[in-house]
Amino acid sequence: MLRVGVIDSGPGPEDQAEDARAFMADGSAVPALPDRLGHGTAVAAIIRRACPGAAIIHAQVFDDRPVTSALRVAAALRWFAAMGAARPEVICMSLGLSADRAPLRRACEALVAGGAVLVAAHPARGAPCFPAAYPGVIAATGDARCGWDDLSQLGPALFGAWCNSPEHGPSGMGGASLGAARIAGHLAAIMARTGRLDGPAAIAALAARAVHHGPERKRGHG
Template sequence: MIRVGVIDSGGPVRDHLDDGQGHRAFRADGLCAPAGPDRLGHGSAVDSVIRRACPDVLIRHAQVFEDRPVTSAARVAAALDWLGGLAPELRPHLICLSLGLAADRRTLRDACTRLAGAQIPLVSAHPAQGKGCYPAGYPHVIAATGDARCGWDDLSLPRPDVLGAWCNSPERGQAGMGGASIGTARVAGHLAAIMARQGVMAGDQAWHVLRGRCRHIGPEQRRASHG
């Protein structure tokens, strides 16, 4: 079974992991506690996309924000270190981080370096247009975004170092959450499904495997009103 770590707003109430670790919340005061309800529904939406792609996956949630989509480099770094430091039989085979921070912070960069050293791929959100963010901008992190050209089974390469995927785009008649965060979940789902078939792989190998499956190369031509 492929194990995925999701760093977000928490997960569905139905999920319970009775292994002494469970789902954890990394709070603004620096403390760690059992994860609470997903008040925003964002982490649950990410969870749903990954499970649709790889139904047998085991997902462990690290909650880094509650009722507002606001977090810090320190909270995300603590979540990365927790997931990467779990016992081998519990440690995720990949991590999905469907968010990005505007500033490059050493605490976050160092946590990503440690994760890369553990050979755990990190898929992180990157804006479809405009300035990049972190940790998607760090080496050995798989930067991902949404691409309205992509159907459920498609991948794209809108930029040389960014993967694009299905993102519940309204241009395809979809409703609800979408954009780069859902595209990131879809890239993570692609990777989880590939690992389930082909075996676990480290970040650089995962990047090349995903890149080799891209159907669309080059930037998406977006209308001015597209989000």
């Protein structure tokens, strides 16, 4: 069964909560609590819609506010890395942090070097955010040009996707967050057919399916 790791706010009602873990800044892990934000639940729903057979493995790094730290995300990434052959085919991070932190960078580098496919949210415009800006990480955002099945390529490893979701609402569920979930869903569906891909192959598969190239053009008024 294809597996997708979701580093977010934890398991929702349709998830296997017993497999989920919550990660602390000191690197420790405890059983995850039910999702209190709804963000992780929405991300998982988008991935399941794209790839109904996917098993979602939740790593909880948000509590009751949409705020986390590089240390918590890095701990979750190390947990997935330690799974070895059972590591998820895709790891989705519908989140972004403003600062480059060494523990997060190292955790991403180790997974990328091992062939992992990491997807992280990134705004279509503006300053870089992390982990999306790290080499080998697939950066993802929402693109208003994209229907459910569409993809856009905005940069060498920056892709846009559908983000017009009924779940779009509070708790940080913006276009980049939902776009990252949709990109992860695209990759899960692709790998359900092809088998596991590494990062460069995953980027090539997305690029081959892109129907829009370059950023959205904003139309002026008046």
